[in-house]
Amino acid sequence: MPLTIPVVWSDECLLHEPGGEVWIGRPIPGDEVPERVRRIREVLEAAGAPVVDARAHPDGALLAVHDERLVEFLRTAWEEWEAAGYPADQGQDRVVPYIFPHPDLVGTLEAIVPVSPAARTGFFSFDTMTPVGPGTWRAVRAAADCALTACDLVLEGAAVAYACTRPPGHHVTREAYGGSCYLNNAAIAAARLRANSHARVAILDIDAHHGNGAQSIFADRDDVFTASVHVDPEAGWFPHFLGTARESGAGNLNIPLAPRTGDEGWVAAVARAADATRTVGADALVVALGVDAAAVDPESPLEVSRDGFREGGRLLGNLGLPTVVVQEGGYDLAAIGGLVLASLEGIDEGLHA
């Protein structure tokens, strides 16, 4: 049977070239590359899925979850960096931070937004792995439009729609970006569904890393429930500073998993998150679909198989909710398309079970 889930696409998402990243002070190649979404699209199209072009949406949809200062920073960061002469004078052709407003540096004071573009980056970025280049803003903005267009399709009656998008977004908070993410596409989608007749939306994040962005953005709201299944930060994994089960409460559920958890434990965790979504009475679902929990993925040790992703998808589809699926992580180029296909087929099967 062909896959009937619409795949929302924008060529602009290919324009972001991180050009590597800085890890422990060293430049490394980085694996959040344009080829990721090309590979996914290729596999989904071969499976019969219809491809839909992303429609442009106004900034208001971004500002529902992000501070205007972050959006303006990202929009202008590259031009200001270039105008300040860092590429020509210093040989640095990506916007990167070097100083950060540690909570104890500023204490009870309100941190100044720095005048220096080099320092300003550290006001908004929480790591050194998320560079901004000449094409970044257009790609980031298009990624949000992909997520919003997937929402439109669902609001117009599709049971499920998939945003085939990059860069990913689930680590971004209201005003801070990082983890190869710039705007929180899943959070933007959830806010969109909330603003359009859905009373309670759930974001279920199955990327291998904690969905800290949505947890933070919706922490004080009871109309968006957030759940995340991820490798345990306390076992030494990104985002390191948060993501424990102790942070769970009425509006958030964190299920950290040990390295080498494998299919059985991972699927059981997805089932728990799905049950919690049912319990809170969500009437629409956003799936933050990272496939980096896969055994072949270089970015996590969770060791989930393609069958595991299909089974996890089934559990999400079983919720029977209008569903927007937003692409997050997944870095093995040979496997990424098949993993996404298995997840979407699982969701489809679950919806029609």
Ligand SMILES: [Zn+2]
């Ligand atoms: Zn991830």
